Amino acid sequence: MSEIEIKNLTKIFEIKGHKVTALNDINLSIEKGDIFGIIGMSGAGKSTLVRSINYLEKPTNGTVYIDDVDLSLLSERELRIKRREIGMIFQNFNLLEQKNVLDNICFPLEIAGVKKKEARKRAKELLKTVNLTDKEKAYPSQLSGGQKQRVAIARALASKPNILLCDEATSALDPQTTDSILRLLKEINETLGITIIIITHQMSVVTQVCKNVAIIDNGNLAEVGSVDEIFENPSSDAARELLSGKEITYKPVESLNTKRKIRIVFKENSAYEPVISNMILKFKTPVNILKADTKNVGGKARGEMVLALPEEEGIAEDIIEYLKANGLAVSEISEEI
Amino acid sequence: MNKLEINMLDFFKGIFTFWDSKVIIMILEGIRDTLYMTLGSTIVGYLLGLPLGIVLYVTSAKGLRPNPFIYRTGDFICNIIRSIPFLILLILLIPFTRLIVGKSYGSTATIVPLVICAAPYIARVVEASLNEVDTGVIEAAKAMGASNLQIIFKVLLVEAKTSLFTGFTITTGLLLGYSAMSGTVGGGGLGDIAVRYGYYRWKTDIMIVTVLLLIVIFQIIQNLGTYASKRIDHRKH
Numbered sequence: 148m149s150e151i152e153i154k155n156l157t158k159i160f161e162i163k164g165h166k167v168t169a170l171n172d173i174n175l176s177i178e179k180g181d182i183f184g185i186i187g188m189s190g191a192g193k194s195t196l197v198r199s200i201n202y203l204e205k206p207t208n209g210t211v212y213i214d215d216v217d218l219s220l221l222s223e224r225e226l227r228i229k230r231r232e233i234g235m236i237f238q239n240f241n242l243l244e245q246k247n248v249l250d251n252i253c254f255p256l257e258i259a260g261v262k263k264k265e266a267r268k269r270a271k272e273l274l275k276t277v278n279l280t281d282k283e284k285a286y287p288s289q290l291s292g293g294q295k296q297r298v299a300i301a302r303a304l305a306s307k308p309n310i311l312l313c314d315e316a317t318s319a320l321d322p323q324t325t326d327s328i329l330r331l332l333k334e335i336n337e338t339l340g341i342t343i344i345i346i347t348h349q350m351s352v353v354t355q356v357c358k359n360v361a362i363i364d365n366g367n368l369a370e371v372g373s374v375d376e377i378f379e380n381p382s383s384d385a386a387r388e389l390l391s392g393k394e395i396t397y398k399p400v401e402s403l404n405t406k407r408k409i410r411i412v413f414k415e416n417s418a419y420e421p422v423i424s425n426m427i428l429k430f431k432t433p434v435n436i437l438k439a440d441t442k443n444v445g446g447k448a449r450g451e452m453v454l455a456l457p458e459e460e461g462i463a464e465d466i467i468e469y470l471k472a473n474g475l476a477v478s479e480i481s482e483e484i
Numbered sequence: 485m486n487k488l489e490i491n492m493l494d495f496f497k498g499i500f501t502f503w504d505s506k507v508i509i510m511i512l513e514g515i516r517d518t519l520y521m522t523l524g525s526t527i528v529g530y531l532l533g534l535p536l537g538i539v540l541y542v543t544s545a546k547g548l549r550p551n552p553f554i555y556r557t558g559d560f561i562c563n564i565i566r567s568i569p570f571l572i573l574l575i576l577l578i579p580f581t582r583l584i585v586g587k588s589y590g591s592t593a594t595i596v597p598l599v600i601c602a603a604p605y606i607a608r609v610v611e612a613s614l615n616e617v618d619t620g621v622i623e624a625a626k627a628m629g630a631s632n633l634q635i636i637f638k639v640l641l642v643e644a645k646t647s648l649f650t651g652f653t654i655t656t657g658l659l660l661g662y663s664a665m666s667g668t669v670g671g672g673g674l675g676d677i678a679v680r681y682g683y684y685r686w687k688t689d690i691m692i693v694t695v696l697l698l699i700v701i702f703q704i705i706q707n708l709g710t711y712a713s714k715r716i717d718h719r720k721h
Contacts, residue, residue: 201627230629241624244719245642255628257638286718306628 148215149176150342151200151310156209158195169195171366173209177359179309182336182343184357184374186389189348192366197312197346201233202226213310231259234303234341238315240295242287248274248298249283255305266305273301277331293324300331304339311335313345317352329356350389354378354444362386378444379412379476387480390451406455407463408437412476413450422473423452430466432457453480507690510677515697517591518673521663522705524595526656529602536562536603537610538636544611548622548632562604570601570662574669594663594671602659609651613644646717653709660702674698 158170169192177183187193198204199211202218211218213229221229242251249270256266274280277297287295296316303311313332317325333356336343345357353360353374361371364385370377381387387410413422427433435455442449456463470477540558543551568576574597578588581596617640625639641648664675674694682691 203623203626224631227629227631230627233627235624235627237620237624239618239620241618241620243621243639243643244618245645245717247718254625254638258625258628258630258634288719302628312627 148212150179150214151175151177151344152210152212152215153196153199154210154212156196156199156206156211158192158199158204159207168366170199170206170363173363173368175361175368175371177342177344179342180336180340181359182333182345182357184345184347184353184360185363186347186350186353186360187363187385188389191363193346193348193363194314196363197314197344200310200312200344201230201235231255231306232308233310233312234306234308235312235314236296236299236303236316238318240287240292240299240319242295242298242302244287247284247286248279248290251287251298252301252305255302259306269305270301273304276304276335277301291324292320293327296320296324296328297331300328300335304335304341308341310342310344313343315346315348318347318349325352326355332356348389351442354442354449356445358445362389374445378442378449379414380478387478391453391480406435406458408453408455408480409467409470410451410453410478410480411470413452414474414476420473422470422475423454426466426469429469430457430462432459432462432466434466511674511690511693511697514672514674514677514694515701517671518660518663518675518698518701521591521594521598521666521671521673522656522660524592525598525602525659525663526652528595528599529606529655529659530652532599532603533606534610536607537614538640540607540611541614541640542632542636546619548635558607562607565600565604566608570597570665573597573601574666578669589670591672594666594669594673598659598662598666601662602655605658606651606655609655610648613647613651614640616647617643646713646719649709649713649716653706653713656705656709657702660698660705664698674701 153173153175156170156173157168160167160169173196185193185196195204199206200213202211202221205219213233216229218226218229243254246254249267252270252273253263253266256269257263261269271280271283274283277300279294279297279301282290282294282298287298290298299316300311311332316332317328320328329352332343332345335341345352347353357374359372360374360377362369362377362383362385364383369383369385370381377386378390381390390410423434423436434457436452437455438451438453440451442451456466467477467479536558540555540562542548543555543558545552545555547555565573574594577597577600580600581593582588584596585593587593621639621643622635625635630639663671663673664678667673667676667679670676674697678691678694678698681687682694
């Protein structure tokens with residue numbers, strides 16, 4: 148069995164007599180050593196899902212297994228001990244404001260009853276891991292957002308967990324800081340072999356570090372698979388919507404959006420061939436390029452382009468066939484770019 | 485009389501040459517009694533109010549272990565006691581005070597109604613302070629595997645310490661005022677002197693001195709409290 152196994156997970160909240168289904172029959176397996184992204188729009192239920200993994204939220208139905216242990220069968224005490232194997236970091240860092248950096252990192256060890264001297268030694272090692280050795284006596288209020296998240300990561304690693312849950316851990320950070328935190332997470336995954344689960348609403352976070360990804364849409368699991376696969380061939384609307392990066396795009400003139408549109412993804416090898424030029428020469432029909440972008444997906448360059456197809460149905464179909472034949476991933480999209 | 489009291493005696497003599505030493509000794513004893521009642525009732529009040537405040541926080545709907553029955557009971561008792569004016573409470577509690585202290589007058593006897601009055605107030609102040617603690621930090625502690633007791637003692641009370649200390653200062657100031665009211669049942673202290681001499685005997689000078697002393701004591705308590713709560717707070721630098 149996988150390290151984390153989620154079976155038929157359903158969570159229903161009762162708010163003022165109304166029943167709200169936050170998660171609906173989710174099934175997921177996460178392998179040891181993976182960096183697993185869970186992405187969705189806000190309110191999709193992804194935070195509830197990650198809180199079910201350490202049982203901060205008890206599911207209404209379904210089971211969560213960590214290393215073959217069914218969490219619902221554990222007593223409160225056993226669950227608390229199990230949680231030490233699962234570190235967690237948050238969007239708002241959630242550091243203890245009245246304790247300095249070193250004491251914050253020692254805190255989970257203090258709870259676990261580790262001797263103070265030993266805890267301090269471990270905390271100092273962890274400060275090296277997260278590159279903050281000069282800040283051990285500082286208080287959280289004296290740190291920047293990125294530094295606070297580094298302290299939070301060190302704290303989450305203190306009890307030597309096998310799993311690290313990151314709940315929107317980079318959402319409050321600027322792009323540069325986000326990059327450095329993601330690099331740190333990747334490094335931790337590679338050197339310590341910790342399974343990392345990243346909850347985010349930003350596709351860039353997923354494409355940058357995750358190996359596998361699950362897309363949560365309105366409490367349902369829309370799609371799950373490797374990041375490569377989903378980036379090339381998103382099969383769900385939710386995935387396409389997240390990939391189109393709606394939050395940052397501008398709207399072109401409406402007439403461009405009336406036509407059929409396709410999204411094509413270039414892999415490294417196909418990026419060298421002038422496929423679009425060849426296509427235009429071959430069909431003798433111009434196409435409109437609505438959007439073109441390159442993205443870093445798991446360290447590999449991926450080109451992405453959205454084309455408006457010519458009005459004539461026959462040519463449009465032929466173009467799709469031609470592009471597929473040239474080894475590009477092609478999918479038709481309906482949403483506005 | 486110790487050396488300090490003699491020095492202060494000289495000091496007062498300089499200002500009010502017409503006062504005899506009896507009056508001055510009485511005022512010094514008044515200061516002593518006032519401080520005794522104020523600090524005594526604050527400390528005993530916290531021994532009762534702090535746990536009660538924690539219980540209110542923990543059992544509230546969004547607490548660590550919600551329990552509507554315990555919360556509503558505590559809430560009800562707090563509201564009942566707080567809605568009785570202190571002067572009435574003082575008289576109502578005379579039989580109870582006699583049962584505990586053995587007599588119903590004097591500074592020690594006054595501490596009983598002061599504590600009964602202060603405990604629910606303190607519980608409310610403590611509850612409000614704990615409510616200020618960021619729920620995210622509590623969630624982080626839960627995720628680390630902390631038990632509820634660990635969360636109370638290692639997270640809540642530590643993170644709320646500045647607010648708790650401010651509450652402590654406000655409570656002490658409040659009890660200083662209430663202790664002055666206790667003069668009516670022969671509680672002693674500066675308030676008692678002010679009422680007996682200033683009101684019943686028309687000795688305005690004595691009343692003014694006691695009022696000034698109360699103001700000075702209040703200022704000292706408030707400033708010490710403000711200073712200390714700033715010193716222990718690590719949130720702002």
